[in-house]
């Protein structure tokens with residue numbers, strides 16, 4: 001008997017929060033009788049879960065959307081829907097540019113998807129559902145998980161921080177936290193399904209609050225769920241990082257000794273215009289406290305180059321901070337103007353593209369040297385690693401991660417498999433990878 005259920009291809013762009021949302025969308029649609037197919041397979045419904053955080057992501061989505069709409073000529077009746085942050089922020093632009101889009105749906109409206117798809121089949125007029133909610137957390141929906149060792153858990157949605165470069169408060173609305181019991185129950189289900197690691201997600205996890213439970217209490221509860229061996233989180237905000245959380249991380253061996261701590265820029269005047277709410281001195285104090293409290297902490301960051309008004313001297317301060325702090329790795333981006341943000345309304349995007357690129361290249365090169373140096377300190381050391389699968393470039397090697405989230409490659413051993421732990425002694429390193437053998 002052939003499967004007659006309507007088929008959906010779900011393409012996801014952007015951050016882990018979007019990955020998680022696609023798992024929610026998959027669960028909602030499967031619950032209504034749809035089948036999710038692989039992205040290369042023919043599908044009656046094509047959904048793009050989009051990201052608006054940077055111009056490059058926007059451009060990629062628009063290019064693929066154009067192809068899917070062109071494909072409707074050869075497959076009439078195909079429904080193309082656009083979900084997530086782009087429709088929420090650029091509804092009018094999107095519909096004007098792509099009249100072939102059948103519907104758009106914002107991040108707080110995924111429960112409406114079955115209805116939207118049904119209606120889109122009956123009408124040629126594009127449908128729009130982009131209402132932000134103060135309450136929606138999808139707490140009662142069990143996401144459709146991608147099998148593996150790690151599962152993402154969104155503990156909150158939205159953001160109230162309004163960093164001036166960031167579109168998230170406009171695309172994902174006001175901050176709201178899930179009930180702690182719901183998060184713990186989800187963790188227990190994941191442990192029962194064989195996941196060894198969970199990563200708690202929020203735009204600013206420091207702001208998590210559900211009744212009496214703050215983030216430090218929540219992560220401790222999650223880490224005490226039987227069967228879960230590692231807990232990670234992303235991201236905290238430097239403006240309100242709770243000291244108590246450091247003690248909880250240090251005291252619970254299942255909470256990984258890794259913090260992603262977004263610096264963004266080191267010049268106080270740039271930080272002020274970014275509306276980040278901290279100074280470089282405060283950031284440095286926190287980094288020192290973190291390293292004093294958590295032995296062997298792996299520290300990573302995000303940096304934006306070429307924010308409006310960033311002078312060469314401002315940039316030199318960021319270079320200096322990167323040199324001094326020695327992050328283990330960093331995501332380094334060019335500033336890109338996002339419609340509706342405070343920076344787009346208040347400041348002129350006055351650092352020319354070539355100069356932004358020059359700053360990014362310089363900082364990436366510097367960070368590569370620092371990452372290599374930090375990794376060289378691992379040579380000769382043995383780490384407990386969690387095996388995630390085979391190495392991309394060699395079927396004879398496993399790919400695993402340390403507690404600090406560093407990638408480790410080592411020769412396969414027949415008695416081990418995905419989801420197993422073992423100890424690996426490091427013999428060689430690159431800026432991004434540790435290499436070794438089972439010890």
Ligand code: SF4
Nearest residue numbers: 159162163166168203
């Ligand atoms: S904390 Fe700032 S950068 Fe992060 S999502 Fe909120 S507004 Fe954006």
